Amino acid sequence: MNVPASGSGGHEAERPEGGEFGVDAPKVLVVMAAVALLLVIICCVLMITNKFGAGMVTMIFAAFFVLCAFSYLYTTLHGKFVWWADLLDDARLKGDEYAVDLGCGRGAVLISLAKRLTTGRVSGIDLWRSRDQSGNDIEAIKHNARVCGVEDRVELNTGNITTLPYYDGQFDLVVSSLAIHNLKAREDRRQAITEAIRVLEPGGKIIIADISHTDEYADWLTEAGMESVTLQDLGVRGWWGGPWMPTSAVTASRPGGRG
Secondary structure: OEEOOOOOOOOOOOOOOOOOOOOEOHHHHHHHHHHHHHHHHHHHHHHHOOOHHHHHHHHHHHHHHHHHHHHHHHHHHHHHHHHHHHHHHHOOOOOOOEEEEEOOOOOHHHHHHHOOOOOOEEEEEEOOOOOOEOOOOHHHHHHHHHHOOOHHHEEEEEOOOOOOOOOOOOEEEEEEEOOHHHOOOHHHHHHHHHHHHHOEEEEEEEEEEEOOOHHHHHHHHHHOOOEEEEEEEOOHHHOOOOOOOOOEEEEEEOOOOOO
16 A cells, blocks of 8 residues: 655754764765766866856756755755654554664664653664664764663664574564665565564564565565555655656564554
């Protein structure tokens, strides 16, 4: 089921204060900026040599890549915090949930989630690879949890999301942000979804935001018997450089629970 992006009213300040959350896939942003700079240089050379037509065309392409870079930077530094606030609002948390963040990085989602908990806790697991996020390191997320005042509600593990070190039905909520697509093999992505379901207790919820393969995730969740499976386009705030690289969210609930 496809639904439109939810509203973002009131969430402009959802980025946890004091935290430093880096840039997602920093090499992509560097490439965009480098191409824009190179095109500007070429444009200047063309203009100096009186090739004004070619220079103007080159400047248009340079402006295009600059806009792409700004779109990417906006989404990684601000936009993702807004739509995760909406997704967590929609989850209607009570505050006593035990949650896990698959591929937690420097804690953008994990800390936003922890701030909504009172007696609950959130576990984060990652391989801490800097190519996935700048400065991605377990010490970075420990620092962020501490300065954001949620250290007592957070626990961290180093590991692969295809073989989670948790027991069956351990969590009320499973979240993942921009992580599962990093698994290149289709069977690995499917195994990550299978593991997410395994560690979710009956009546629990899954929320996955990603830039690709979300149709697959929705299909696999449905095949596994999950309920209320929805696929949601997160809109312009989820554009990584432009509409050709959008973010979508998949949500689902596990049948059962105490009602």
